[in-house]
Amino acid sequence: MITGELKSKIDRVWDAFWSGGISNPLEVIEQITYLLFIRRLDDLQILAEKKARFNNGVIEAPVFLPGQSHLRWSQFKNTSPEVMHQTIADDVFPFLRTLGTQIGGDGSTYSEHMKDARFTIPTPALLSKVVDMLDNIPMADRDTNGDLYEYLLSKIASAGVNGQFRTPRHIIDLMVKMTAPQPSDEICDPACGTAGFLVAASEYVRDTHDEALLDSLQRKHFHQSMFHGYDFDSTMLRIGSMNMLLHGIESSDIRYRDSLSEGAAGDADKYTLILANPPFAGSLDYEATAKDLQRIVKTKKTELLFLALFLKLLKPGGRAAVIVPDGVLFGSSKAHKELRRILVEDQKLDAVVKLPSGVFRPYAGVSTAILFFTKTNSGGTDDVWFYDVRADGFSLDDKRAPIETNDLPDVLSRWERLADEKDRARTEQSFLVPKADIVAQSYDLSLNRYKEIVYDDIEHRAPLEIIADIEILEDEIARDLTELKAMLS
Numbered sequence: 001m002i003t004g005e006l007k008s009k010i011d012r013v014w015d016a017f018w019s020g021g022i023s024n025p026l027e028v029i030e031q032i033t034y035l036l037f038i039r040r041l042d043d044l045q046i047l048a049e050k051k052a053r054f055n056n057g058v059i060e061a062p063v064f065l066p067g068q069s070h071l072r073w074s075q076f077k078n079t080s081p082e083v084m085h086q087t088i089a090d091d092v093f094p095f096l097r098t099l100g101t102q103i104g105g106d107g108s109t110y111s112e113h114m115k116d117a118r119f120t121i122p123t124p125a126l127l128s129k130v131v132d133m134l135d136n137i138p139m140a141d142r143d144t145n146g147d148l149y150e151y152l153l154s155k156i157a158s159a160g161v162n163g164q165f166r167t168p169r170h171i172i173d174l175m176v177k178m179t180a181p182q183p184s185d186e187i188c189d190p191a192c193g194t195a196g197f198l199v200a201a202s203e204y205v206r207d208t209h210d211e212a213l214l215d216s217l218q219r220k221h222f223h224q225s226m227f228h229g230y231d232f233d234s235t236m237l238r239i240g241s242m243n244m245l246l247h248g249i250e251s252s253d254i255r256y257r258d259s260l261s262e263g264a265a266g267d268a269d270k271y272t273l274i275l276a277n278p279p280f281a282g283s284l285d286y287e288a289t290a291k292d293l294q295r296i297v298k299t300k301k302t303e304l305l306f307l308a309l310f311l312k313l314l315k316p317g318g319r320a321a322v323i324v325p326d327g328v329l330f331g332s333s334k335a336h337k338e339l340r341r342i343l344v345e346d347q348k349l350d351a352v353v354k355l356p357s358g359v360f361r362p363y364a365g366v367s368t369a370i371l372f373f374t375k376t377n378s379g380g381t382d383d384v385w386f387y388d389v390r391a392d393g394f395s396l397d398d399k400r401a402p403i404e405t406n407d408l409p410d411v412l413s414r415w416e417r418l419a420d421e422k423d424r425a426r427t428e429q430s431f432l433v434p435k436a437d438i439v440a441q442s443y444d445l446s447l448n449r450y451k452e453i454v455y456d457d458i459e460h461r462a463p464l465e466i467i468a469d470i471e472i473l474e475d476e477i478a479r480d481l482t483e484l485k486a487m488l489s
Contacts, residue, residue: 006137006144010151012468013133019124025156030235031121032152033242037110038092040245041137042073071095077131081124084131093119109254110245113238145246146199153194153243167196167277167323168359170393174408175275175321175370176200178415183212187227188271190259190278190309192229193445195240197275198254199247202227206248213418223250226330228271230257260289268292269315270489276321278306279296289486296342299335303328307339307371314375319350324356326367329445340443344435348380349373353387353411354447369447384438386447387411387430426452 017028032121046061052059076087081135098113121127139145158168181187181201189197205213205222208273210475212218227249236255244252280303289305303324310320328336329352343349357365374380393406407429412428414421424431433450441449 003457004304006148007151009133009136010148012406013130014155015096016126016129021122022120026235026239027120027154029156029239032118032130032134033238034093034096034114034117034119035130036149036242037114038096039073039089039134039139040110045072046074051168068095073362077135079170081128085121085124085127088127093117101179107345109251112255113234113241116234117238139218142246142248146203146243146248149243149246150199152354153196153239158376166194168199168392168394169196169372170354170408171323171359172196172200172275174411175323177412178372179273179275179319179321180208181205181210181273183218184367186228186270186273186275187226188228188230188267188313189274189276190257190313191276191306192231192240192254193236195229195243195252195254197277198227198229198249199243201243201273201275202247202249220336223252223329225253228253230255230259232256232258259309260293260302268312271313272315272318274310274314274318274320274322276306276310278303280306280325280328298341299333300334304335304339305341311342311375316375317375319372319374321370321372323355323368323370326369326446328371329369329447330449337443340445343371343373344381344384344438344443345379347373348376349384349445351385351415352445352447353389355389356396357393358394359392361396361400362398369445371445381423381435381438383432383434383447385418385432386416386450387414387428388447388451390429391402414438425452427454 007247013029017031022028022031041063045059048059048062064072070087071092076084076092079087096114096117099114121130126335137144137148150169153166176197182203183205185201185205187198187201189195192198202222205226224296227244227446229244229252230241231240231254234256237256241254243369244254256447280301289300292312293305293308296311297304299305307322307328310322314320314365328339329338349371351370353370353372355368355370357367359368387407389407389411391403391405393402394400395403411430417433419431421430427431437450438445
C-alpha cells in the first residue's frame with residue numbers, strides 16, 4: 001500500500017483532473033494509463049539501446065525509429081508544458097494508434113488496446129503535473145508500480161462511479177487463497193474488468209512459489225500463457241492490461257470477447273482455474289446467446305449463462321471460484337434447478353460461502369455468495385461446505401468503514417482443515433451438508449435451507465448474529481416470492 005508523499009501527490013493530481021474538467025474516474029485512470037504506456041515504450045527503447053552496446057550497435061526491435069526521438073518520454077518531459085501538450089496530442093497519440101504488433105518483446109496485447117487511444121487532458125498545466133508525478137516514480141520497482149495502480153483503481157469505487165468493475169480486494173484475496181493457484185495453472189477471468197483476480201493470482205504465485213519462477217520455461221509460462229482475461233469494454237481492456245503490466249506480468253492475454261455471445265468453442269477445456277465476479281441481473285436474447293451455452297442451460301439470465309460458460313472453459317479437473325447472486329442458489333425456474341443439478345450431480349460442488357448483503361455497497365446491495373466447484377464430468381460431490389460470513393472487516397452500510405469483526409480469516413482457516421468440519425452442528429456458522437440432503441431439497445443451495453436456528457437465547461446473542469437471522473428470514477420470503485411468481489407466470 002502506498003502512503004505518505006506519493007499518496008498525497010496522486011491525490012493532488014486526481015483533484016487537478018476533476019478541477020480541470022475530467023470528472024469521470026475511468027477517464028482519469030485511462031489517461032494516466034496512456035502516459036504509463038508511453039513511458040513503458042521509452043523504457044523498452046532504453047533497454048534495447050543498452051543491449052545494442054554489446055551487440056555491434058544494432059538495436060533489436062526498436063520502438064522508435066530515426067526521426068521519432070521527440071515522441072519519447074525522456075525527450076518531451078523536458079519541454080515546456082505547451083510544447084509537451086502539442087507533441088503528445090499531435091504526434092504521440094497518433095503514433096500509439098498505429099503501433100505494430102511487436103513492441104520490444106512486449107507482445108501485441110498492449111498495442112492492440114491502444115489502437116483507439118484518445119488524448120483528453122485539456123490543459124498543458126495539468127499534463128505537466130501528471131508527467132512530473134509519473135516521472136518521479138521508480139518504474140523498475142514492481143511493488144511500487146502495482147501499488148500505484150491499485151490505489152488509482154480504488155478511486156473508481158470510492159467515487160461511487162462504475163464501481164461494478166471492482167470486486168473488493170479482500171474478497172478477491174480470499175477466493176485466490178482458497179483456490180491456491182499453482183505455477184502450472186492456466187487461469188482465466190472471462191469478465192475481467194480491471195483484472196483484479198488475475199493480479200491477485202499472480203501475486204499469490206510469486207509469494208508462495210517463487211522458486212518455481214527461477215526455471216526459464218516456468219517463467220515464460222508465468223509471463224506469457226498463465227493469465228487470460230476477456231472483456232467487451234475497450235476501456236476495461238486497457239486498464240486491466242496495464243494493471244497486469246505494472247504488476248510485473250510482461251505479456252498477459254487480455255483481449256476483447258463478448259463471452260456470452262461468442263461462446264467458448266475455441267477455448268473449451270482450456271483452463272485449470274477460473275476466478276470471476278461476472279455481471280448479473282441481466283438477460284440476453286436467445287438469438288444473441290452462444291448456442292454451445294444454450295445446450296448446457298436454456299436461459300436468458302446472464303448469471304446462469306456465465307456459470308455454463310465456466311463449465312465449458314474448464315479442463316476436467318479444473319476448479320472455479322465465482323461470485324453469484326443469491327437467486328442462483330434457490331431460484332425455482334427450470335434453468336436454475338438444472339444448473340444446480342449439473343453442479344451437484346455431473347461435477348463436484350465443493351463449497352457455498354454466503355457473503356453479507358453489504359459487501360458491494362455503496363453501489364449495490366444485492367446478496368451474493370461464492371461458489372467453489374471442480375469440473376469432473378463424472379460427478380464427485382460428496383459433502384458441500386457452507387459458511388455464513390456475517391462480517392468482512394468493514395461496516396455493511398454505504399460507508400464501508402473498517403471494523404474489528406472479520407470472519408474471512410476463519411473462512412480460510414476452516415477451509416484448510418475441512419475434515420474437522422464434519423462434526424460441526426448446523427447451528428454453527430459453518431458446516432458440511434451431505435449430497436443426499438441437497439438432492440432431497442431439489443438441489444437448493446441456500447445456506448438457510450440447511451441451517452438450524454436456536455431462538456431461546458436471543459438476549460445473549462451478538463447483534464451480527466441477530467442480523468444474520470433476520471437476513472435468513474428475508475431470504476426465505478424472497479424465495480417464496482420467486483416461487484410464487486414462477487407459478488403465476
